[in-house]
Amino acid sequence: MKKLVLFLTIVFMTMSYGQETKQIPQINVNGEGKVKIAPDQVSISATVETKGNNAKDVKRQNDEKIDAVLKFIKKLNIPTADFRTKQVALNPQYDYEKKKTSYNAVQTVEILLKDLSKYDELMEGLVQQGINRIDKVSFESSKLAQHQSEARKLAMKDAKAKAEDYVSVLGQKVGKAFVISDNSQIYHPQPMYAAMRMKESADAGPSNETMAIGEIEIMANVSVSFILE
Secondary structure, eight states: HHHHHHHHEEEEEEEEHHHHHHHOOOEEEEEEEEEEEEEOEEEEEEEEEEESOOOOHHHHHHHHHHHHHHHHHHEEEEOOEEEEEEEHHHHHHEEETTTEEEEEEEEEEEEEEGGGGGGGHHHHHHHHHOOOOOEEEEEEEHHHHHHHHHHHHHHHHHHHHHHHHTTTTTTEEEEEEEEEHHHHHHHHOOHHHIIIIIIHHHHHHHOSOOOOOEEEEEEEEEEEEEEEO
C-alpha cells in the first residue's frame, strides 16, 4: 500500500512538473513611444557663495546678497510659492599649509518660473544681485504626467504593430500580453546660455536672442511578450 501511494505521488509530481515547464507560444518585441513638446516652465537652482577670514562678516555679506536676490525675485512678480531657500550653510575651512582658518557661506534659492518670457531678465538680474553659481536650469512641462501617458500608449501600440508584422507570415495571431516591462526617460533641455553665457550677457547688457529653449522629449520604451494564437 505504501509503495502504491509512493508511486502515485511520484507520477503526480512528474505530471505537475511537466505542466509547469510546458512552453507557451509567444513573441517578444520592443516598442517605443515618443512625444515632443515645448516646455512651459523652468526650474532654476541658484547659489550665493561667499568666502572670507571672519565668520561673522562672511555670513553678513552672504545674507545681504540673498536678501537682494529675494527682493529682485519678488519684484518680477514671481509668486512666493514658486521660490524658496533650500540650503544655508557656514563652514570653516582650515588651510594646513598656512595654518589659517577661513569661512565659506552658502545659500541656495530654488525658483520655478512659469512665465518663460521673463527668463532672460531673471537670469541676468540674479547675477547682478549677487548669485555667483547656477547649479541647475531645467526646462519642464506642467503637463508632464499627461504626456508620459501618451508616450506609454504609443509605445504599446508600436510593440503590438511589430508583433503583428512578424507573425503575419506565419498564419498566427497575436493574443494577450503575457509580460510587460517599462523603462521611460525624460530629456530636459539645458541651453548653453544658462551654463556658460549668463555672466557674459549680464555684463554686456540687454540683447535680443540669447538662447533656443528646444523641446522636451518624453520617451517610453517597453518590452512586451505576446501569446501567439
